[in-house]
Amino acid sequence: MFSIGNIQLGDKPLFLAPMEDITDPSFRYICKRLGANFMYTEFISSDGLIRNGRKSLQKLAIYDYERPMGIQLYGHIIESMTEAAKMAGQADPDLIDINFGCPVRKIATRGAGAGMLQNIPLMIEITAAVVKATTLPVTVKTRLGWDNDSKNIVEIAERLQDTGIKALTIHGRTRVQLYKGKADWTLIGEVKNNPRMHIPIIGNGDITDANSAKNAFDRYGVDGIMIGRAAVGRPWIFKEIRHYLDTGEYMPPLTLPEKVKLAREHFIRSLETKEGPRGIYEMRRHFSSYFKGLPNFKEIRLKLLTLLDVDEIHGLLDLIEDRYGEY
Numbered sequence: 001m002f003s004i005g006n007i008q009l010g011d012k013p014l015f016l017a018p019m020e021d022i023t024d025p026s027f028r029y030i031c032k033r034l035g036a037n038f039m040y041t042e043f044i045s046s047d048g049l050i051r052n053g054r055k056s057l058q059k060l061a062i063y064d065y066e067r068p069m070g071i072q073l074y075g076h077i078i079e080s081m082t083e084a085a086k087m088a089g090q091a092d093p094d095l096i097d098i099n100f101g102c103p104v105r106k107i108a109t110r111g112a113g114a115g116m117l118q119n120i121p122l123m124i125e126i127t128a129a130v131v132k133a134t135t136l137p138v139t140v141k142t143r144l145g146w147d148n149d150s151k152n153i154v155e156i157a158e159r160l161q162d163t164g165i166k167a168l169t170i171h172g173r174t175r176v177q178l179y180k181g182k183a184d185w186t187l188i189g190e191v192k193n194n195p196r197m198h199i200p201i202i203g204n205g206d207i208t209d210a211n212s213a214k215n216a217f218d219r220y221g222v223d224g225i226m227i228g229r230a231a232v233g234r235p236w237i238f239k240e241i242r243h244y245l246d247t248g249e250y251m252p253p254l255t256l257p258e259k260v261k262l263a264r265e266h267f268i269r270s271l272e273t274k275e276g277p278r279g280i281y282e283m284r285r286h287f288s289s290y291f292k293g294l295p296n297f298k299e300i301r302l303k304l305l306t307l308l309d310v311d312e313i314h315g316l317l318d319l320i321e322d323r324y325g326e327y
Contacts (some may be wrong), residue, residue: 005137014036017228026269035238046075046084074099076111082133100142114175125319172205189220233289
């Protein structure tokens, strides 16, 4: 049985990776309903939060049906991170997660996110300070190292564990790789099988289907797996994986009407949780992914990415179901 502190997550839990502008409350609602065992807010800038930035404060919103839920913070200044952790604790999450893995240039070049892999002493100092600043469980997400010459995750994992964190998520790429190339799970396995390690290890990277999920558990022994980009436009991946892990059989593919129903539900939720037209704007990346692979879809796809009238968008979803219902 998997647990993070007092949070019980059952056997072989599935985590939804925090993704900026993607894992908002509407998307989390769908993923939770389809089997995600644990989710996080989009990552929140510690500097933005302590300055009461509107966007940062909005990201703190947690709904009871999402639980257990974590708030993920990033930053490179100890005082900002500890103050942000205290503020995040007031939103009553189940844990605080520290992002030492985001490879995006504007984050990493400031020394935050995966940029912290170039300053391991500061990474450890920040983590220890956050653990001390909150009564909540603290977890960390990071990568194998900065580049191929510094894949030092085995040592980093031990040092992070010594700060008192309750779990560690490892993305199987370096910062330099970004999201290119193949994720290297051998080092994730080394961390998990290191006799010094006693906290849960969650593996992340290239989990795209039921087979890759089962392989991660069976071959590398991780306690949980985290799914990110593969869930975009395909939130039912959690249901597919859970079905395969539990039964050894593949779940029948979703029908087009089932996908339309999910997209509509996601859209309605987006309108309910966002102000003004943002509920439409931020659904566009999901709409185009939900229906990826449909033939002769270019014209409809363009409308999905440009329409601003709610009723017209619902009508377009009806049209997709009518036209491609047997696809």
